[in-house]
Amino acid sequence: xxxxxxxxxxxxxxxxxxxxxxxxxxxxxxxxxxxxxxxxxxxxxxxxxxxxxxxxxxxxxxxxxxxxxxxxxxxxxxxxxxxxxxxxxxxxxxxxxxxxxxxxxxxxxxxxx
Amino acid sequence: xxxxxxxxxxxxxxxxxxxxxxxxxxxxxxxxxxxxxxxxxxxxxxxxxxxxxxxxxxxxxxxxxxxxxxxxxxxxxxxxxxxxxxxxxxxxxxxxxxxxxxxxxxxxxxx
Numbered sequence: 001x002x003x004x005x006x007x008x009x010x011x012x013x014x015x016x017x018x019x020x021x022x023x024x025x026x027x028x029x030x031x032x033x034x035x036x037x038x039x040x041x042x043x044x045x046x047x048x049x050x051x052x053x054x055x056x057x058x059x060x061x062x063x064x065x066x067x068x069x070x071x072x073x074x075x076x077x078x079x080x081x082x083x084x085x086x087x088x089x090x091x092x093x094x095x096x097x098x099x100x101x102x103x104x105x106x107x108x109x110x111x112x113x
Numbered sequence: 114x115x116x117x118x119x120x121x122x123x124x125x126x127x128x129x130x131x132x133x134x135x136x137x138x139x140x141x142x143x144x145x146x147x148x149x150x151x152x153x154x155x156x157x158x159x160x161x162x163x164x165x166x167x168x169x170x171x172x173x174x175x176x177x178x179x180x181x182x183x184x185x186x187x188x189x190x191x192x193x194x195x196x197x198x199x200x201x202x203x204x205x206x207x208x209x210x211x212x213x214x215x216x217x218x219x220x221x222x223x224x
Binding site for chain 2: 030031032033035041042043044045048049050056058059088090092094096097098099100101102103104105106107
């Protein structure tokens with residue numbers, strides 16, 4: 001079941017370059033999220049979105065930009081990548097009902113050199 | 114979103130029952146309690162969810178006392194493949210407010 005897919009799965013980029021991580025879900029879920037997870041640590045929320053054209057900052061939004069022009073897509077852009085942004089990035093989605101669960105993508109491994 | 118507190122880590126042996134408790138003192142009336150499991154190099158996945166009393170599925174049981182200020186995830190007869198990080202989340206509609214996971218509980222199962 002490929003309900004939520006991320007691309008690229010693996011990326012190496014240089015400091016200062018712009019990088020966009022893509023996220024696509026096929027369930028028409030209202031809510032979408034971006035998390036980062038550094039090696040050996042927990043998940044930290046970067047941005048989230050309640051619907052198309054509605055986005056909010058999470059715990060660690062600095063250095064990231066998101067957009068949501070269509071319900072099914074939620075790209076995350078690193079405007080000028082830094083080494084501290086080396087991490088695994090997880091996209092997730094959820095329906096808009098109380099008690100709905102959250103479904104995660106397989107992750108995008110990003111290394112900034 | 115209700116703040117949750119879990120143990121950082123737990124150790125167990127194969128075949129034992131493991132209970133992981135999560136404290137959520139400021140849980141709201143409409144909040145559900147949901148547990149997720151994360152294996153290395155994978156995104157978290159849903160294990161079990163409850164509102165009150167006890168819930169059981171093919172993977173785990175969830176015990177919720179009457180005051181709902183805590184919950185206990187019970188994994189019966191764990192195996193090596195249960196080694197993972199377990200997260201407790203409390204909330205109503207995921208995404209209505211910022212959904213933070215915290216550090217979770219790292220369960221290590223030994224042979």
